[in-house]
Amino acid sequence: MRFPKKAIAAIALMALLGACGNDGGGGNPLVAAVGQMAKSAVSQERKGAAGAARPIKPAGREELEAYGKPVLRVKAQALGQDALLTIADTKADVVTWTAQGQANFSLRNGVLIQTRGLGADLMSADAPALAQLKGAASYQRIYYFLGPDDAGTRRTYDCAAVVVGAERVEILGKSHGVTHVTETCTRPNGKVTNDYWIEGNTVRKSRQWASNGVGYLEFEKVID
Amino acid sequence: MHILQFRLLALLAASTALTVAPAHAESTGTLNINGATGLIDMPSGEAQKDATFSFSTSLAGPITRTTFSFQFSERLSASFRFQTWRDWDTVIPGDSKETDRSIDLRYQILKEGTWRPALTIGLQDMTGQGLFSSEYVAATKNFGDRLKVTAGLGWGRLGSYGSIGAPFGDRPPVSPTGTPNADQWFRGDAAPFAGVEYRISDTWTFKGEYSSDAYVTEDEVRGLFDRDSPFNFGFEYQRNPNMRFGVYSLYGSEIGLTFHVILDPKSRLTGGIAGAAPAPVKARPSRATDPDAYDGGWVTQADAGSILRKNLAKRLAADGIAVENLAYTETTVQVRIRNSRIDAGSQAVGRTARALSHVMPASVEVFEIVPVVNGMGASKITIRRSDLEGLEYTADNATLLRERVTVTDAGPVPAYAIGDENLYPRFSWGLRPALRLAEPAKGDIGLRLSASYNFAPGFVVAGSVYKQLVSNTDLGSPSTSPLPHVRTDGSLYTEFGDPALERLTFAWYARPAPNFYSRITVGYLERMHAGVSGELLWKPVDSQLALGIEANYTRQRDTDGGLGFDEYDYDVVTGHVSAYYDFGNGFLGQLDVGKYLAGDVGATISIDRVFANGWRVGAFATVTDVSAEDFGESGFDKGIRFTIPFNWALGTETRRGFGMTLRPGSGDGGARVDVDGRLYESIREYHTDGLDPDWGRVWR
Numbered sequence: 058m059r060f061p062k063k064a065i066a067a068i069a070l071m072a073l074l075g076a077c078g079n080d081g082g083g084g085n086p087l088v089a090a091v092g093q094m095a096k097s098a099v100s101q102e103r104k105g106a107a108g109a110a111r112p113i114k115p116a117g118r119e120e121l122e123a124y125g126k127p128v129l130r131v132k133a134q135a136l137g138q139d140a141l142l143t144i145a146d147t148k149a150d151v152v153t154w155t156a157q158g159q160a161n162f163s164l165r166n167g168v169l170i171q172t173r174g175l176g177a178d179l180m181s182a183d184a185p186a187l188a189q190l191k192g193a194a195s196y197q198r199i200y201y202f203l204g205p206d207d208a209g210t211r212r213t214y215d216c217a218a219v220v221v222g223a224e225r226v227e228i229l230g231k232s233h234g235v236t237h238v239t240e241t242c243t244r245p246n247g248k249v250t251n252d253y254w255i256e257g258n259t260v261r262k263s264r265q266w267a268s269n270g271v272g273y274l275e276f277e278k279v280i281d
Numbered sequence: 282m283h284i285l286q287f288r289l290l291a292l293l294a295a296s297t298a299l300t301v302a303p304a305h306a307e308s309t310g311t312l313n314i315n316g317a318t319g320l321i322d323m324p325s326g327e328a329q330k331d332a333t334f335s336f337s338t339s340l341a342g343p344i345t346r347t348t349f350s351f352q353f354s355e356r357l358s359a360s361f362r363f364q365t366w367r368d369w370d371t372v373i374p375g376d377s378k379e380t381d382r383s384i385d386l387r388y389q390i391l392k393e394g395t396w397r398p399a400l401t402i403g404l405q406d407m408t409g410q411g412l413f414s415s416e417y418v419a420a421t422k423n424f425g426d427r428l429k430v431t432a433g434l435g436w437g438r439l440g441s442y443g444s445i446g447a448p449f450g451d452r453p454p455v456s457p458t459g460t461p462n463a464d465q466w467f468r469g470d471a472a473p474f475a476g477v478e479y480r481i482s483d484t485w486t487f488k489g490e491y492s493s494d495a496y497v498t499e500d501e502v503r504g505l506f507d508r509d510s511p512f513n514f515g516f517e518y519q520r521n522p523n524m525r526f527g528v529y530s531l532y533g534s535e536i537g538l539t540f541h542v543i544l545d546p547k548s549r550l551t552g553g554i555a556g557a558a559p560a561p562v563k564a565r566p567s568r569a570t571d572p573d574a575y576d577g578g579w580v581t582q583a584d585a586g587s588i589l590r591k592n593l594a595k596r597l598a599a600d601g602i603a604v605e606n607l608a609y610t611e612t613t614v615q616v617r618i619r620n621s622r623i624d625a626g627s628q629a630v631g632r633t634a635r636a637l638s639h640v641m642p643a644s645v646e647v648f649e650i651v652p653v654v655n656g657m658g659a660s661k662i663t664i665r666r667s668d669l670e671g672l673e674y675t676a677d678n679a680t681l682l683r684e685r686v687t688v689t690d691a692g693p694v695p696a697y698a699i700g701d702e703n704l705y706p707r708f709s710w711g712l713r714p715a716l717r718l719a720e721p722a723k724g725d726i727g728l729r730l731s732a733s734y735n736f737a738p739g740f741v742v743a744g745s746v747y748k749q750l751v752s753n754t755d756l757g758s759p760s761t762s763p764l765p766h767v768r769t770d771g772s773l774y775t776e777f778g779d780p781a782l783e784r785l786t787f788a789w790y791a792r793p794a795p796n797f798y799s800r801i802t803v804g805y806l807e808r809m810h811a812g813v814s815g816e817l818l819w820k821p822v823d824s825q826l827a828l829g830i831e832a833n834y835t836r837q838r839d840t841d842g843g844l845g846f847d848e849y850d851y852d853v854v855t856g857h858v859s860a861y862y863d864f865g866n867g868f869l870g871q872l873d874v875g876k877y878l879a880g881d882v883g884a885t886i887s888i889d890r891v892f893a894n895g896w897r898v899g900a901f902a903t904v905t906d907v908s909a910e911d912f913g914e915s916g917f918d919k920g921i922r923f924t925i926p927f928n929w930a931l932g933t934e935t936r937r938g939f940g941m942t943l944r945p946g947s948g949d950g951g952a953r954v955d956v957d958g959r960l961y962e963s964i965r966e967y968h969t970d971g972l973d974p975d976w977g978r979v980w981r
Contacts, residue, residue, distance in 0.1 A: 078711025078731075146561035151674045153561050161558035163674060170674060173981065176553025176932075180977055183676035201677055203554065205547035206867075207625065207893045207975035209679050270552045 116141065118229045121280050128280040129154045130229075131162060135272035136175065141279070162274070167253070167260025169267060169274065177270025178203070187260070190218045190238045190253055198242055202268055214242035214249060226254050226262050228277045233261050310421070311478065311486065311517065312525065312541045314339040315405070316348025317360050317385055319419070320476040320490040321513040321529050321537070323439070325431040326399040326421035328389045329543075331355045332890070334898060334923070336542040339527075342506040342535035343367045344499065349921070349943065350385075351898045353890060356392075359900065360385040361921050361943050362406075364413065372504040382945040383409045384919075398422035405437070407462060409945060410914060411455040412498065415439035416467050417474075429478040431490075436467050441495035442511055444470035459909055459916015459946065488529070489514040496532065509533030523550075544925075546896035551932035554981055556623075560596075562635050562673045565643040565666075574643040577611030586699040589640055594701070596636040601934070602629055605653050605704065605738065608695035614641050615649040615695055617658065624895055624928045624936050626652060626966045630662050631979035634669055641666075651691045652967040655790040655958060656739025657798055658691025659967035660822045679977040688822050688969050690795045694738075706736040715747065717775075718941060725752035725775070729783075743957070744785035744805075763911050764949035765837075765851050767809065767878040771947065773840040774808055781842025783808050788958055796821045798960045807955040808842065810835040810878070812852075818960040823969045825863040827961055832856035833954050835878070853880055855954060861961050863970045867891045869899075871961075878952040881905035885918075885951065893975035895926030895938055903951030915946025 121128050121141070129142045131154075142154035145161060151170065153163045160174035166187040172178045183199040195217045204210030221237040235254040242249040254262040263276045310327030313319035316337030318327050329335070329352040337348045343366055350360040362383045369379040383406035391400040398420040406413035419433030434440075437452070452469025455462050476490030492511050499505040515529025515537065527539040544550075566574050579585050586607065593616065594604040601622025608615045614637060620629040630650050637648050646666050651658045668685045672678045710732035718724035731745035756776050760769035774781070786804035793799050798818040805811040812835030820827035833856060837849035857875030864870060873885040883905025891897050902919040909916040924940040927933060965971045 078713070079709050146563075148561075148564055148674065155558065158560070159557045161561070163561075165674065170676075174556070174558030176551065176555065178553065178981065180980060181674070181676050181678045199676060201679070201977075203975070203977050203981070205545075207554070207978060209677075209977040211677070 118231060118279070121229070124280075126280070127278075129162075130277040130279050131156075132275040133175070133271060134275075135270070162276075164260075164276070166258070167255075167263060167276075167278070169263075169265040169276075172267050172271065172274075175267070175271050177268045179267045179271070180209070185216065185218065185240070187255070187258065190240060191220070191236070191255060193218050193220050193238075200268070212244065212247070214244045214247075216240055216242035224254065228262060229279050235261050309333075311488075312337055312350070312539075312543070314341055314527070314529070314537055314539050315346060315360070315385075316350050316362060316541070317387065317403070317405070318350075318358070318401075320431055320478060321488050321515060321527075322492050322494060322531070323431070323435075323474045323476055323490050324387070324401065324403055324405075324417050324419045324433065325429075325476075325478075326389070326391075326401045326419045326433070327393075327429075328352060328356060328358060328387075328399070328401065330545065332546050332892075334544045334546055334896075336544075337539060339537060339539040341529075341531055341537040342499075344505075349923070351890075351921070351923070353898070356389040358387050359921065360387075361945075362413075366499070366503070366505060368505050369503060372502070379412075381406075381409060381412045382915075382943075383407075383413050384921075384945060393421070393423065404466060405439075407466075408459060408916065408919070409455075409462075411437075411462065411465070413438060414455070414462060414465065415494075419474075427480045430475075431477070432473065432475040434471050434473055435493045436469055436471050437465065438494045439474065440470040440472040440493060441497055442472055442493050444472040444493075447471065459912065459914055484518055484520050486517040486519070487514070488517060488527075492532070506532070507534045513537075546892050546894070546898070546925075546929070549894065549929050549932065551930075554628075554978065555928070555932035556934045556981075557599075559632055559635055559981065560639065562669050563639040564670050577642075577644040579642050579644070580609065580611050590699050590701065592640045593636055596639060597633060600629070600632045602633060603704070604701070606694065606698040606700040608698040609641070609645065611644050613647040613649065614645050615651060615661075615698070617651045617653050617694065617698070619653050622934050622936065624926060624934070625893065625975050625978045625981075627972050627976045628978040628981050630664075630972070631981065634664050634979075638666060638669060653738065654963045654967070655741070655788075655800075656735075656737075657790050657792050657964065658694070659964040660972075661689050661691045662967075662972070663687045663689065673980075678980055682979060683973070683976050688972065690822055691792065692795070693792070705738065706734060708732070708734050714750075716939075717747075719754060719771075719775075723754055725749045725754060727751075739790040740788075741790075742785075742787050745783045746780055747783050748780035760949075762913060762949045764879040764881070764907060765853075766849070767837065767851070767853075767949050768947055768952045769913075769949050770840065771809070774842065777840045778808065778842025781808060782844070783842075784957060786957065790958070790960075793817075798964060800958060800960055802956050802958065805838065805844070806833075806835065806957075809838055810954050811838050811846070812836055812954075814954060814956045816960055818964075820861075820961065820964065820968065825865075825970065827861040829859040829861070829961060830857070831859065831875075831959075833956070835954055853878060857953070859961075867893075867974065873953075877903070877905055877950065878954060879907065879949045881907045881950050883907075883951060885953075889922075894929050895924065895936075896929060897922075897924040897940075899923070905951050907948075907950030912948040912950045913946055915944070915948060918944065918948060918951035920944035 132139045140156045142156055145155035146153040151165045153161050155161045163171035168184045170182045170184050181201045198214045198216045200212045202210050218238055218240045221239055224237045226233050226235050233256050235256045238253045240251040249266045252264045253260050261278050264273050267274050309330045310318035319325040333352040335350045339346045345365045348360050348362040352358045364381045366379040370377050385405045387401055387403035389401045393399040400420045403417050405415045415435055415437030417433050417435040417439050421431040423429050447470050449467050453464050472493035474493040479487045490513050496508045500508040510533030513531050517527040519525040525541040529537040531537040590607045603619040605617035618633050623629045633650050634648050648664045650662045664686050672682050712730045715729040716726055727747055727749040729747045733743035735741045754775050757772045760766050762769045786802050788802040791799045800816045802814045814833040816831040818829040834854050836846050836852040839845040839848045855876050857873040859873045862870045867890050869889045869891055871887045876882050885903040887901035889899030900921045904917050920943050922942040924938045926938040927935050
């Protein structure tokens with residue numbers, strides 16, 4: 058048995074009508090499905106559930122400095138995101154940066170320990186201290202995620218930090234003298250490589266792995 | 282296009298764009314035209330990945346098969362199939378098509394080892410009238426990562442070509458239909474079958490097989506098609522993990538086409554949990570540097586309560602959480618919340634705790650969070666504020682917080698609680714499109730207007746009206762059931778009740794004592810029956826076991842969907858004693874013993890696999906004192922059911938889902954009144970067995 062053209066018309070009609078009411082049960086799933094299908098037809102490249110930060114307009118350094126607040130830039134290639142973040146919370150050595158409350162990134166002295174609002178979030182991490190990175194230490198690192206069916210899962214890596222050497226990096230038109238440290242982490246079936254460009258006690262720039270779905274995040278400390 | 286296919290396609294269109302994983306992450310079995318793990322028409326020794334849920338349609342000459350399959354555990358899987366034979370009257374006059382529904386079970390006895398093949402034993406169409414019945418043992422071995430070889434032995438249909446004799450004696454005819462055909466299993470002629478599967482590339486697979494099915498019914502008896510050869514071969518294409526296509530040459534005379542939708546309930550189509558980031562926990566100043574902040578004098582301020590309540594409600598509104606009421610002392614706060622959007626109890630609790638950290642004065646150290654469902658406190662989650670502050674950025678914070686949190690009975694509403702005079706009475710309504718399916722391709726689309734009026738916590742009047750827009754259902758042949766037609770007149774209700782008042786009830790939910798929950802519902806309980814229903818449930822918050830009793834007195838409603846009771850002069854007292862047990866790992870069992878709508882007495886056993894994200898797949902069977910003959914051709918009431926949460930599929934923050942119950946046949950025996958708001962499922966989410974599987978979301 059087949060649904061006739063009338064059915065298609067009815068679905069289209071309902072898509073127009075949507076759902077109404079005040080019982081707050083969320084959007085009309087049928088309409089959402091159609092919308093989702095349309096979206097994915099338009100953009101096959103869209104990935105992840107991030108929807109977090111909007112792409113930024115190229116802002117000048119002067120403009121940002123005039124703003125008078127610390128700014129961290131984050132680029133998430135897998136999510137197609139590039140955003141400027143501001144501080145939402147500071148507790149001891151952990152700073153939580155936010156993209157307008159939609160997505161949060163928590164870093165301990167510049168080392169990523171949590172993300173929120175990216176979909177496949179890094180829920181928490183047993184990550185190295187900045188001193189361990191600078192001191193070319195070997196240590197164990199553990200990432201905690203919500204795995205299949207939202208159950209807590211972890212990945213444990215054996216890591217070694219290596220000081221690559223002194224370099225210069227340019228961030229939004231300003232040049233910084235930094236020490237490049239590479240952290241190589243391995244486990245029986247996987248490898249993660251994080252890079253840090255450290256200026257004194259500030260991680261000026263970094264490329265850090267967050268999760269399978271999010272991949273690597275690139276951070277640039279634009280304004281201190 | 283079938284409407285269900287349309288839905289699933291819609292879901293998958295999203296997933297196609299979103300998934301980047303390779304198609305062949307690990308070697309699991311592929312599906313055959315019967316929607317079961319196998320080659321082309323033959324089964325194999327492999328299994329699907331645990332929890333795989335698949336939906337398959339295939340066209341093989343004049344036969345259409347639509348199959349739902351679920352890998353219930355690593356080794357056990359089940360399928361539910363609708364089959365249609367077209368041109369059924371080619372040789373023998375009668376209906377131009379024949380339809381049949383069948384249930385399969387298969388169990389993997391051995392997993393593949395270095396030398397040993399995977400071995401599976403299976404029963405196909407195990408309870409039906411036997412049109413598709415067969416049993417098999419199949420072995421499959423991988424050679425390298427591209428080639429699989431399968432060989433097996435089949436009985437029934439799968440023993441009908443090239444038989445090697447009947448090792449276990451003759452195969453008796455099916456009698457009665459509908460019950461497991463245990464007398465037939467592995468009886469009669471047995472025949473070998475075999476095949477190969479070769480992965481040509483990441484996306485293309487070649488399959489070839491020698492079939493032991495002679496298609497006696499289709500070829501010799503009905504003349505639907507010519508079976509010229511036992512050899513089938515063809516190609517399959519799969520680019521992403523969720524869709525697979527196949528095209529085959531079948532039996533030397535027909536072209537076969539398949540389309541499989543393959544879903545993994547454990548992984549969201551959208552990749553992760555959607556929704557905005559939570560606000561960070563607000564830290565209090567240290568007691569040493571700012572002792573004044575910890576002064577408890579604020580409790581004496583007259584307006585403190587209403588200000589705190591308002592601030593909290595404002596913060597939680599962003600997450601779709603309503604504050605029922607707030608009670609506090611200098612050191613403790615209890616907030617009762619109603620979560621209408623977030624699909625995980627633990628996340629709703631976490632959001633509430635964070636909001637409390639922003640709102641409550643520093644002297645408050647203990648947060649008691651009571652989720653309220655239908656006016657009933659479901660549990661009390663007690664979190665120490667200093668743990669929340671201290672663990673926020675700690676590694677493995679979810680495990681550490683859980684060790685410090687207690688989940689207890691909700692207890693009564695504190696006497697000094699501050700409610701919101703604007704919260705009750707509360708009227709809500711909704712008008713949204715709905716899909717009612719009788720089976721995968723049969724049903725209607727319509728609009729449902731629903732409304733509810735809560736005049737106090739736990740007291741609610743609710744109703745809904747449904748109007749069809751498009752339908753492909755028909756009256757069918759009238760029910761010939763010798764029992765009262767408590768269910769088998771369903772098509773009359775669909776046909777004549779348009780629009781229909783589906784429900785109009787007054788319900789009272791309460792907590793009569795610790796660990797006890799109660800419900801009384803009066804009115805038009807469901808579209809076929811009206812009356813009064815009462816239920817009492819015992820369920821301690823951390824107990825795997827729950828016990829319940831239910832009693833109903835109902836009269837059968839008119840088929841026009843109105844308020845009358847003139848058509849049927851039928852009323853009945855029904856009731857059940859129920860035991861619910863959580864076996865862990867998401868397996869829930871339920872046993873109901875009692876009297877059913879047709880006056881029959883018996884028991885229902887059901888088992889569901891429940892996923893933390895809201896997916897649910899289960900099976901049920903009811904045996905009562907109604908004989909198989911009186912029940913109808915399906916023998917006794919049984920079936921499978923599933924629920925797919927929209928959140929999983931679309932990433933929208935909603936608690937709604939799409940559900941379906943599939944039965945091989947309907948009858949009047951073993952039917953229960955379909956009343957809304959049964960207690961166990963309402964409250965389980967906030968008990969430890971509901972909170973713990975995805976407790977990590979407390980920090981989400």
